[in-house]
Amino acid sequence: MIKSLKNQLVLALGLLVTVIGVVQGVSSYQLSKTGMSALLDMRLEQVAARLRDGLAESLPKNPARGTQDERDVVAVVWKPGQDVPFRTTDPSLHFPRDAQPGFSGAEFNGEHWRIFTRQEPTMTIQVAQRSSIRREITQEAATQTLWPIAVLLPLVWIAVALVVRRSLRQLNELGAEVSAIDMGHLQPLSTVGVPTEIEPFIHSINTMIERLASSIEKERKFIADAAHELRTPLTALQLQADNLAPHIYPGNQERFQELRKGIARSGKLITQLLRLARADAPMNGSPLARVDLSEVVTGAVADVLPIALARGMDIGAEEMVNAHVRAVETDIGMAVKNLVSNAVRYTPDGGTIDLHMRRDGDMVWIDVIDTGPGIDETLLPRVFDRFFRANPDVEGSGLGLSIVKAIAARYGGDVTLKNRSDGRSGIVASIGFPVEEVKENTVALALNL
Secondary structure, eight states, X not given: OOOOHHHHXXXXXXXXXXXXXXXXXXXXXXXXXXXXXXXXXXXXXXXXHHHHTTGGGGSOSSOOTTOSOTTSOEEEEEOTTOSSXXXXXXXXXXXXXXXXXXXXXXXXXXXXXXXXXXXXXXXXXEEEEEHHHHHHHHHHHHHHTHHHHHHHHHHHHHHHHHHHHHHHHHHHHHHHHHHTOBTTBOOOOOOTTOOTTTHHHHHHHHHHHHHHHHHHHHHHHHHHHHHHHHHHHHHHHHHHHHHHGGGSOGGGHHHHHHHHHHHHHHHHHHHHHHHHHHHHSOOTTOOOEEEEHXXXXXXXXXXXXXXXXXXXXXXXXXXXXXXXXXXXXXXHHHHHHHHHHHHHHHSOTTOEEEEEEEEETTEEEEEEEEOSOOOOTTTGGGTTSTTOOSOTTSOOOSOHHHHHHHHHHHTXXXXXXXXXXXXXXXXXEEEEEEOOOOOHHHHHHHHHO
């Protein structure tokens, strides 16, 4: 079964055209044979008419045998009362003079002949032609009618394939637009110039996008509202715990500290939920600025440097490049810091974390490479899922990478996570953003100012 719609259309239309072409070819072949046979009969009648009009006297009385080409017609003229032909082009052939007027067929010397007999008061005229020669002439003429069809059929197949491909090109473009739809890009598909047959399909997709956008917006609002509602009581609970700390009996200090850690974890989770809600929210005219990525990387390293040094880690940024992106600076800083914080969290004490920047076409990438335990290959497709943690033993909310992915998608970027391929254990986390190129005239204007 052919699954490709394009191939199905090409095959169906091609076979249809082929069948029509074959039928037309057979019909043309038969009509050509019939028409050529009628022309040959007309030729016999015309020769007989010219012989009646006086041309018979010009025929030789005693022609030599075998002097006539076998493809020529044979003419025989009889006079009343004579047993031998008055004139003939081939003395070896004596057709029956009493044949009925008009066309008839007869066998002579092992060959079949097509004979036209014309009865006149003063003479009987017979003009004949070999049937084998007639078949050869009609088949040659009929075969000539098949050549155009034989040449056109392959060209029609090519034309059908090109037309179908051109017709389905818009479907491919729509498929690309649909594949680009994600939580950060929920724009309806345009119906301008769309074929009538595809409009219901486009309207269905747009309806689905609207429902999805509405559902995501409700989810985002719920997360944001819930985080805001929980933030106030948790803050009050933290203050009460701080006030209660001096009055805790020494024997209960351990359990009290566990309580405070639990409150702190809940506070961090709420903070992460609020960040995720902001990352998922539409831009809505948020002011964008030129963000220097090298400064963002330096700031992210500086933020985690005290923790890294306390654990004996070697962390640093190398191979920095001069690149800017158009975005909200806090968003880019949050995304990079989350990747660096993840590397610090999962890298054992004394490990190494390296940051690199690189250009790849119109994208600038930041690679965060650690020497941690890595992630099971089967779990890698799920690392960006919300609340997913590859290592449950390590403290975390499971929202950090989800926030990074949302921010990358928000600005047309991308983020990847993979195990190291240089023979060492660890993760390579990469985030990329479109580079904002500075136009030469803008730079020149700035210099003049």
